[in-house]
Amino acid sequence: MTIEKLELFEVFVRPKRGLDHKHVGSLHAEGREQALEYARDVYTRRTEGISIWVVKSQDITASQEDDNESFFDPSDDKPYRHATYYPLPKEITTM
Amino acid sequence: MTQSTQNTVDSKQDLINYVVRLGDDSVVLGHRISEWVSEGPFLEEDIALGNVALDYIGRARMFYGYAATLSGDGKTEDDFAFLRDEREFKNYLINELPRGDFAYTITRQLMVDLYNKYYLQALSLSTDPTLVAIAQKAVKETTYHCRRSKSWALRLGDGTAESKRRMQLAIDDIWGYSHELFESDLLEQRLIDAGIAVDCADLKQPWLADVEAIFEEAGLKIPEATWAVRGGRKGFHSEHLGHLLTQMQFVYRSFPGAKW
Numbered sequence: 001m002t003i004e005k006l007e008l009f010e011v012f013v014r015p016k017r018g019l020d021h022k023h024v025g026s027l028h029a030e031g032r033e034q035a036l037e038y039a040r041d042v043y044t045r046r047t048e049g050i051s052i053w054v055v056k057s058q059d060i061t062a063s064q065e066d067d068n069e070s071f072f073d074p075s076d077d078k079p080y081r082h083a084t085y086y087p088l089p090k091e092i093t094t095m
Numbered sequence: 096m097t098q099s100t101q102n103t104v105d106s107k108q109d110l111i112n113y114v115v116r117l118g119d120d121s122v123v124l125g126h127r128i129s130e131w132v133s134e135g136p137f138l139e140e141d142i143a144l145g146n147v148a149l150d151y152i153g154r155a156r157m158f159y160g161y162a163a164t165l166s167g168d169g170k171t172e173d174d175f176a177f178l179r180d181e182r183e184f185k186n187y188l189i190n191e192l193p194r195g196d197f198a199y200t201i202t203r204q205l206m207v208d209l210y211n212k213y214y215l216q217a218l219s220l221s222t223d224p225t226l227v228a229i230a231q232k233a234v235k236e237t238t239y240h241c242r243r244s245k246s247w248a249l250r251l252g253d254g255t256a257e258s259k260r261r262m263q264l265a266i267d268d269i270w271g272y273s274h275e276l277f278e279s280d281l282l283e284q285r286l287i288d289a290g291i292a293v294d295c296a297d298l299k300q301p302w303l304a305d306v307e308a309i310f311e312e313a314g315l316k317i318p319e320a321t322w323a324v325r326g327g328r329k330g331f332h333s334e335h336l337g338h339l340l341t342q343m344q345f346v347y348r349s350f351p352g353a354k355w
Contacts (some may be wrong), residue, residue: 006137027139030250037243041143 008057009035011042013049021053032056106289110223111165112185114287115175116328118158119186120200122176124207125151126343130194135317143243150236157229177347179325181337187327189272191336195315198251202269205244209305210276213298222290245309252313259314266310267318274323277302 006028012021024043029035035054044052063071079085128148135141159172189207194200215237218230251258277299286292310317314325326332348354 005301028137033246037246038139038143040239041146042139045142045146 006030007035008052009039010057010060011039012053012055013039013043014051014052017050023049024048026057029054049078106285107165109282110291111162112282112293114158114162114165114226116185118155118162118175119171119184120190121151121158122155122343123184123186123339124190125149125155126339127190127192127194128200128204130220136197144200149245150233150240154229154233154236157210157232161225161229168279170337173347177344179334181340182330184332184336185328185330186336187272187276187320188324188333189276189327189328190241191333191339192269192272193335196261198258199265199268201244201247201251202262202265204240205248205309206269206273206306208237208240208244209302210215210298212241213301214293214295217293221292226291248309248315249313252310252315262313262315266315267320270318271320271322271324275325275327276319278325282329 007030008026009029009032010026011024013024014021027035027038027042029038032054036052039052039054043049075081111135125148128144128151131144132141132148155176156172159175163170163172189203192199192203195203198239201228212234215230215234219227219234221227221230248262252262253259277295279295283292283295287294307317324333
């Protein structure tokens with residue numbers, strides 16, 4: 001078994017009930033089941049979690065750094081997309 | 096000394112000896128598996144093997160700690176692990192066999208993990224509350240060990256011609272050491288009668304059924320050869336245990352009382 005033949009997986013761990021799964025890292029494994037077992041062994045050794053997701057890295061479509069200007073800058077000058085932009089009517093006292 | 100006092104002393108010594116045996120099985124196998132650390136086939140498996148080793152060593156600490164408490168003579172868990180010699184260790188021989196190649200390690204783990212699953216289930220029904228507590232904690236670890244060992248046995252047995260060949264070689268080598276796992280002696284018999292110890296003979300059928308099913312699925316065979324090696328519970332060991340102990344006990348004996 002060589003590392004080249006293994007697939008790369010991304011690991012997400014939910015630290016406790018009520019919180020979201022959080023990306024914690026990646027690992028190599030031969031398949032989904034083994035990836036789940038290794039995620040348990042590598043990323044939850046100090047009781048970091050109560051639930052694990054593993055996803056093949058190749059199944060993740062990621063935005064590219066080169067696209068950052070066109071992706072994210074245009075929202076910088078659109079404050080009206082934030083609720084705080086709008087003055088509240090007097091009648092509303094709790095918000 | 097009256098007859099009844101004599102019995103009390105003996106049954107307590109029996110229990111100590113029994114608990115130490117269980118600690119010996121765990122510490123010897125735990126040390127063997129730990130030999131893989133930094134030598135594993137790849138990083139993830141290296142860490143996984145390290146976890147299993149730590150589970151076994153942690154289990155040994157629980158058994159030795161209990162034996163130390165029962166002894167009540169100032170002994171600690173370290174005395175049991177590091178200050179006894181080869182003949183005083185009563186572990187089953189299968190646990191002291193060298194780690195071999197990865198197929199060999201997986202084959203031994205499969206056989207021992209499945210054995211421990213049934214053993215710990217039975218031990219959790221003991222009349223001794225401390226043994227029950229240890230068994231209930233350990234059986235969770237063992238359930239995970241079984242899952243790992245089984246999936247690796249299937250992967251290697253049903254993998255390439257080379258991985259299958261190595262798995263079958265390992266089975267042929269190790270099988271003869273499995274028989275003594277199901278044989279109790281007089282000491283254990285006395286504790287079985289008292290409801291404390293596990294009657295390991297009862298574990299043979301369910302264990303064999305599990306092993307046969309996994310081997311069949313993996314395309315592996317139980318050897319026809321009927322040779323068997325015994326002696327672990329009597330302190331008669333293979334040549335491998337002495338070497339293991341020199342490594343395991345070296346620091347403790349060279350630097351008595353050292354702390355870190």
